[in-house]
Amino acid sequence: MPRAERERQMMDAALRVFGSRGYRAASMDEIAELAGVSKPLVYLYLNSKEDLFTACIRREAAALIGAVRGGVDSARPVDRRLWDGLTAFFTHTAEHPDGWAVLHNHARSGGEPFVAEVTAMREEIVAFVTSLVAVAAREAHGTPDLAEREVAGLAQALVGAAESLAGWANGDAGVSACEAAATLMNFAWSGLGDLMNGRRWSPR
Amino acid sequence: MPRAERERQMMDAALRVFGSRGYRAASMDEIAELAGVSKPLVYLYLNSKEDLFTACIRREAAALIGAVRGGVDSARPVDRRLWDGLTAFFTHTAEHPDGWAVLHNHARSGGEPFVAEVTAMREEIVAFVTSLVAVAAREAHGTPDLAEREVAGLAQALVGAAESLAGWANGDAGVSACEAAATLMNFAWSGLGDLMNGRRWSPR
Amino acid sequence: MPRAERERQMMDAALRVFGSRGYRAASMDEIAELAGVSKPLVYLYLNSKEDLFTACIRREAAALIGAVRGGVDSARPVDRRLWDGLTAFFTHTAEHPDGWAVLHNHARSGGEPFVAEVTAMREEIVAFVTSLVAVAAREAHGTPDLAEREVAGLAQALVGAAESLAGWANGDAGVSACEAAATLMNFAWSGLGDLMNGRRWSPR
């Protein structure tokens, strides 16, 4: 069997094991067995447990970002782009639960190198959302100077809300990607709109 | 030394070790050493690594919920209650980074029993937020029947956004609890308001 | 059982296994079994295979040097001191074959750190012999300036001859320590004497 295919097999197996057990609790024995190969072959092709986990993180991160980017048509209006991105996000995470578990739960817990890896991916998503929000701000009239830091915070909030809704939609009783996206758009869009028009909430 | 105090010492040590290493990578040796006691004593008082981690989760969860609940005065208007809760949340997580790391990063990755534990706590927070949103909905005149499921989704989104902002505020360049709370209120409050008045976003 | 005694047990076992198998071929399992303890205990007390081997080298080196030094009375004439040192050397190596095998055969083959360790010990012996030769040179009348480098070479030769005779005496048919020492003194002493009186051999 050619090397490339074997490698994919192994990474698929690894993803399933990492996804259900976490990094530390996963054993290379189990991964090799699930892949249907011997342990030494896993090491020959993928070097070490750490490298294997890193490779999984990278592959899944690329797939997720690819799905989101691929779901968005930059010719459309900005609200529609946000909606499409969210829908793609919820759909992809629902279809790849192990990948999502690795990125969202396990990579955060496995130590510095993995945290760095997954943080980089998240930054990319945040940057993408940030750019959408910035465009929206530019398009709104009145734009009373949304500070860069404020935009960053909004993007963080949006991404966090989406992550949370992904867990909610996929875990509990069936909530579709569409519904989750609608919930978030309803929640977020007019808040953004108000903000851009200078209406703010402040404690009294 | 009285038992209660010793136990606290041990749990403090455990929290630091779990917080920085994660559940699996933490070693009982390190915990015992950091606590300044022998390993058998740790077992005598806290039974097992699993029990010890569970105890940490419970203690930190209770502390966090206590902080949020304690920050909210139920006699105040609902928006102010939300604001106060958020401020308390951001303040507490900033002041207890190990506790927050255990709850947010590590418990999710350590296997079923811990996930269940932390999920229960999160449900409690979500329920609290849900009740706030429900009150807000009731207070708004128009209330065109916000479906229960919709309210639940909003609460999930709000909580997720808060979690994300907690990481953002504590990790990156200094963002204060106040600022984080403001960002989220601005983002969320008018979105909620619009929703309650029946204005929705829908794809076209 | 107190820690010190256990440690000695383990090092005795390690010495036997290292002595008969060499560093790499020795297994920690075998050492632990021969010591009558579990492997983790060996690691708890002695850290690693490398540390354990180093500890063996150091202990045996100290014992050998101690035996040689202890066999020499510095109040005696220099030829007698050399004789006594040699006798002690041959006796000790004959009585501690595993120690000698570790120092002479295996440490040289196990990589840099061990080589350094055993080289340091050998240097000490060479220095000891060098000092004897230097004294002898000073005592001889004519002393036509034995260059320092020449003395060093002589000491190296003497030590090498002794090492070789140790293997010969202990391995083959029974040659006593006494006999080995006599062989070497006969061989070496008048050569040294001639040298000091300025008689040299040179190729023609």
Place this chain on the structure above:
Amino acid sequence: MPRAERERQMMDAALRVFGSRGYRAASMDEIAELAGVSKPLVYLYLNSKEDLFTACIRREAAALIGAVRGGVDSARPVDRRLWDGLTAFFTHTAEHPDGWAVLHNHARSGGEPFVAEVTAMREEIVAFVTSLVAVAAREAHGTPDLAEREVAGLAQALVGAAESLAGWANGDAGVSACEAAATLMNFAWSGLGDLMNGRRWSPR
């Protein structure tokens, strides 16, 4: 590429790896890579790691003995023959450090079969030296019966001294083969002469 040349390539590579790592620590992977061939080819030509190491020992032993024998002209006087043999020995070991390391350090540490192999070679050298010493004894008048065993001991001492000086000369600051040989001849020759004339040292 013809088989003979390939084999030489492989053995050259093996010698370098064995010489710097030792038998056990050397890996067939590294040898194959250094030889620029695939591992199965190494096995096809040289059967096993053990056979490969044995082949290295034999080749290097033959080369060393050949160099010494080749350096000696049996028509010359016996002292000159010894001198020439030593010079050839020091020269060869200096020029083939890996071969010397394999013979002197690593073969002794690799287990029975290799020890036997290298012992056989050493016996050959000892026998050669023994014959020189015996000739010298015969040539000296007076020969008061140097016992065979005594001659054997002398030869062992001489060989050991030479081995030691080889390490000293090659390792430390530059000492030439010539110088090393001179040191040893000065040291040994008159000792031998005295011995043959019946002068002995004995403890008092």
Place this chain on the structure above:
DNA sequence: TATGAATGAGAGTTCATTCAT
């Protein structure tokens, strides 16, 4: 003549956990 693909067996090391005191 030569190799890419694959593995059985075993190495060193660590860890949660328990006695006996």
Place this chain on the structure above:
DNA sequence: AATGAATGAACTCTCATTCAT
């Protein structure tokens, strides 16, 4: 109330070796 001493079990990783081509 507290510990020094000890271990079974499991883990990651390596290596000499062999097919099938």
